[in-house]
Amino acid sequence: xxxxxxxxxxxxxxxxxxxxxxxxxxxxxxxxxxxxxxxxxxxxxxxxxxxxxxxxxxxxxxxxxxxxxxxxxxxxxxxxxxxxxxxxxxxxxxxxxxxxxxxxxxxxxxxxxxxxxxxxxxxxxxxxxxxxxxxxxxxxxxxxxxxxxxxxxxxxxxxxxxxxxxxxxxxxxxxxxxxxxxxxxxxxxxxxxxxxxxxxxxxxxxxxxxxxxxxxxxxxxxxxxxxxxxxxxxxxxxxxxxxxxxxxxxxxxxxxxxxxxxxxxxxxxxxxxxxxxxxxxxxxxxxxxxxxxxxxxxxxxxxxxxxxxxxxxxxxxxxxxxxxxxxxxxxxxxxxxxxxxxxxxxxxxxxxxxxxxxxxxxxxxxxxxxxxxxxxxxxxxxxxxxxxxxxxxxxxxxxxxxxxxxxxxxxxxxxxxxxxxxxxxxxxxxxx
Numbered sequence: 361x362x363x364x365x366x367x368x369x370x371x372x373x374x375x376x377x378x379x380x381x382x383x384x385x386x387x388x389x390x391x392x393x394x395x396x397x398x399x400x401x402x403x404x405x406x407x408x409x410x411x412x413x414x415x416x417x418x419x420x421x422x423x424x425x426x427x428x429x430x431x432x433x434x435x436x437x438x439x440x441x442x443x444x445x446x447x448x449x450x451x452x453x454x455x456x457x458x459x460x461x462x463x464x465x466x467x468x469x470x471x472x473x474x475x476x477x478x479x480x481x482x483x484x485x486x487x488x489x490x491x492x493x494x495x496x497x498x499x500x501x502x503x504x505x506x507x508x509x510x511x512x513x514x515x516x517x518x519x520x521x522x523x524x525x526x527x528x529x530x531x532x533x534x535x536x537x538x539x540x541x542x543x544x545x546x547x548x549x550x551x552x553x554x555x556x557x558x559x560x561x562x563x564x565x566x567x568x569x570x571x572x573x574x575x576x577x578x579x580x581x582x583x584x585x586x587x588x589x590x591x592x593x594x595x596x597x598x599x600x601x602x603x604x605x606x607x608x609x610x611x612x613x614x615x616x617x618x619x620x621x622x623x624x625x626x627x628x629x630x631x632x633x634x635x636x637x638x639x640x641x642x643x644x645x646x647x648x649x650x651x652x653x654x655x656x657x658x659x660x661x662x663x664x665x666x667x668x669x670x671x672x673x674x675x676x677x678x679x680x681x682x683x684x685x686x687x688x689x690x691x692x693x694x695x696x697x698x699x700x701x702x703x704x705x706x707x708x709x710x711x712x713x714x715x716x717x718x719x720x721x722x723x724x725x726x727x728x729x730x731x732x733x734x735x736x737x738x739x740x741x742x743x744x745x746x747x748x749x750x751x752x753x754x755x756x757x758x759x760x761x762x763x764x765x766x767x768x769x770x771x772x773x774x775x776x777x778x779x780x781x782x783x784x785x786x787x788x789x790x791x792x
Contacts, residue, residue, distance in 0.1 A: 402427070403441040404458050416442055416670035432550065440510075444469040446669040447508060450487030472508055484508065489665070492677045496712040497662065503711075506757035511667035514761055515543040515551075516565040519600055525562055529554070538759055539570050539739065541600075560628035565593050567761030568663065568754045572656065572707045573597035575736045575752065575766050580605040582651040587611050587638065587694045592621030594656055599630040611638035611645055640686070642693050649699035657687040659708035659715050663763025666756050684714040688722050695727060698771040703734055706767045711753065716765040720751060723769070734768035 406423050410416035420442055424435050441462060445452075448465040472479060481501035485494075488504040515532070517525040522534040522541050531547025543562065551557055551564065573594055578584050580603045586595045589610035598608055610633050612618050618635040625633060636645040660680050665672050691706055698704050706723075708715050724733070733750035745758055754764040 402438050403445070403462060406438070406442050407445055407458065407462070410442075410446075410670055412674040415668075415674065416446060417668060432548075436548070441466065443510075443669055446673065449669075449673060450489070469510075473510075476505065476509075479505075479508075481505075489672050493662070493672075496677060496680055496714060502757045503755055503763075506755070507666040507669075509666065512567075512760050513545045514565060514567045514570070515545050515562045516570050516597060516600075517541045517543055517562050518560070519603075521561060525556065528556055528561075535567075538567060539574060542567055542570055544760075558627060563593065563596060563624075563628065565597065566667075567759050568709065568764035569593060569762065570597060571739055571752075571754060571759075571764060572654070572705070572766055573601055574739060575768070576601075576652055576654055576703070576705050577737055578602050578606075578652055582606045583608075583648065584652045584654065585609040585611070585646075585648075585650045585694070585697055586654050586656070587697075588640075588654075588656045588658065588690070589617070589621060589635075590656075591617050592624050594654065595621060595633055596624060596628050596630055598654070599625075599628075599632055602632065604630060604632050606632055608633040609646060609648065609650070610635050613637060613639040640690055640693060644693070644697055646697075648697070650697050650702055651699060652703040652705065653694050653698050654705045654707065655687075655690050655694050656707045657683075657690050659683055659687065659710040660712060661709055662711050663709040663754075663756070663765075667762070680712050680714050684712075684719060687715060687719050691719065691723050692726070695731065695771075698731075700771050700773045702771050704731065704769045704771065708765050709762050711755070711763045711765065716753065716767075717751070720767045727769075729772075730774065731769040731771055734770040736766065736768045 402423065406416065406419050409419045409423075420439060424430065424438065427435075430438075445462055445465045448468040451468055452461045452464055454461065481504070484504035485499050485501055488508055489499060493499055515525070517534075519541055522536065522543055525543060526532045526534050529543075529545065529547065529549075529551075531549070532543050532545045535542045535544050545551065551562075556562060576584070576598060578598050578601050582602065583606055584598055584602075586592075586598060586608060589595045589612050592610060595608055595610045602608070610618070610621055612621075615637060618637065621633075621635060625631070638645045660675050660683055661668065661671055662675070687706075687708065691704070695704055706719065708719075710716065723731070735748045735750055736752055738748040739746040739752075746752060746754075750769075751765070751767040754761070754766075756763050
C-alpha cells in the first residue's frame with residue numbers, strides 16, 4: 361500500500377483552493393502580489409506531475425507556493441482547473457491532448473452547474489468513480505451527483521460565537537440547524553490572514569468532521585484520548601466541547617503532526633491536552649483509563665472525493681482491504697484504554713462496507729463480552745436522517761460536507777483481553 365496519510369484538514373484542500381483559502385505565507389505576513397497574467401501551462405504541469413505518490417493537492421500547493429507573484433484570483437483559477445479535470449476525468453478521452461481534456465472538463469463543470477439535470481443518473485453512476493468502487497459500496501445517483509458538485513467551505517466557530525463570527529466575516533451563514541457552531545463560508549477572502557483566525561476564533565473544519573465531535577459528546581472535566589489525532593482538528597473540537605476542562609491525550613505515529621497540533625492548539629488557546637506518540641501497537645502511550653477514546657482511523661478517504669477528486673483515480677480495492685485490517689487492529693489495541701462505563705468511538709471518512717459495517721461486525725463478534733453498542737446521540741439536523749443509533753453514516757448529499765461513518769460502544773464492567781495481534785504496519789497512505 362503506497363501513498364500518504366492526510367491529516368484532518370488535508371481533505372479540506374479542495375475546498376480551500378477552490379474557495380481561495382491559500383495559506384502560502386508565514387502567519388502575520390501579508391505580501392501584496394503583483395498583478396500579471398496567469399502562468400501559462402501551470403494547470404497542465406500540475407496535472408502531469410500528479411500521481412499516487414504525489415497527490416494533486418500536494419503538487420498544487422507546492423507549485424502555487426513557488427509562484428511568488430501569482431494573484432489570488434489566478435490561484436483560484438488554476439486550482440479550479442486542476443480539480444475540475446480530476447472531477448470530470450471519467451468523461452474525458454484520455455488519449456487526446458491534455459489541453460483539450462482540460463477544456464472539455466471545464467465545459468462539463470460549467471454545464472453541470474448550469475443544468476445538472478442534463479446529466480443522467482446512469483452516466484453519473486458509471487463515470488464519476490472507477491468500476492471497483494461499485495463492488496465495495498452502494499454508488500447511488502444522489503451520491504454521484506453530490507461528489508460532482510464543487511465543495512462547500514465549512515468553519516467551526518468557538519461555542520456560542522457563530523453569529524458573532526458571521527457578522528465579522530460577512531459572506532457566511534451560521535447553519536445552526538445542522539450543527540450549533542457550523543458556519544458555511546461563501547466568500548473569497550483568504551481566511552488564513554484574518555485576525556479572527558489568528559485569534560483562534562474559528563477553525564476550518566468540514567461539517568462531517570465536526571459531527572464526530574458532537575457524537576463523542578465529551579463533558580467538561582472528563583479524560584479523553586484522540587488516538588489518531590493527526591494535526592489535531594478533532595482534538596481541538598473535543599477541547600471546545602469540554603470547555604477547555606479535563607484532559608485530552610492526543611496521539612499520532614508522526615512527530616511532525618503532533619508538532620503542528622501543538623502550534624494549532626496554541627493559536628486556538630487550547631491547553632487541556634497532552635501529546636504523545638503512538639504507532640498503533642498493542643503497547644499504549646499511557647496506562648490512563650479514559651472516559652472516552654476516539655479512534656479516527658486511517659482510511660481510503662472515499663468520503664472526501666467531492667473535495668479531493670484526484671484520489672478517486674489513485675485508490676485501489678487492495679487499499680481498502682489493507683486499511684480495513686489496520687482499522688480492526690487499531691480498535692482492538694485502543695479498546696483496553698476505555699474505563700468501565702466509558703465510550704469507544706470509531707470514525708472514518710469513507711463509505712466502503714469493508715471499512716464501516718464490516719469493522720463494526722468484527723469488533724462486535726470479538727468484544728461482545730466487554731463492550732456493548734452505544735446509542736449515539738444523533739445530530740441537530742433532520743432527526744429522520746440522524747436519529748440516535750449505534751452507527752451513523754453521513755453522506756455528502758445529507759449535509760453538504762464529506763462522507764463519514766461513526767460507530768460507538770460502551771465498555772461493560774469487568775476486564776478486557778488484548779486481542780489486537782501484531783503491531784500495525786505504517787498507514788502512510790490514506791485519510792484519517
